[in-house]
Amino acid sequence: MMNSQHLLKIERDLCALSLEELEWLLELMTIQVQQRKQISNKFTDIKYMNEQLASMASNLDIQAEIASINHEFGATEIDGLEKL
Template identity: 75%
Template sequence: MNSPHVLKIENDLRVLSLEELEWLLERIAKQVQERKQIVNKFTDVKYMNEQLVAMASDLDIKTEIHSINHEFQVTEMDGLEKL
């Protein structure tokens, strides 16, 4: 996992002060936790279902769906039977 980019970063870290390294370490740890939370949210089926329920009851989304359905209403009357 030591790509050339990571090795360059490691070399660049050597010039930082202890305070800068500690600050950077805290920032990296925070970003890692945020990414883990995002990944966990999207792999959590319960969370996804809650989001779908929220979207289904959102007035703006309902309005947009109605607008799309209205726009394609003529196209749906093309004489083709539903499969």
């Protein structure tokens, strides 16, 4: 267990809470831990990220937006600059 000064203070403060307050805090902490795990897992899961990218690539609205952007900036591709 970690024994930082911050955690020791929290532990002392917890002793002053009622049972109802402790239960509420425990529920809140459980929810936050679950949310952080889900977010962490989503962004570190390469399979998930690839699935999301594939989904975006096949989305007709996204394809239309990309086509619109390409059309809008098409003139800049012929501005005379050579590819490096």
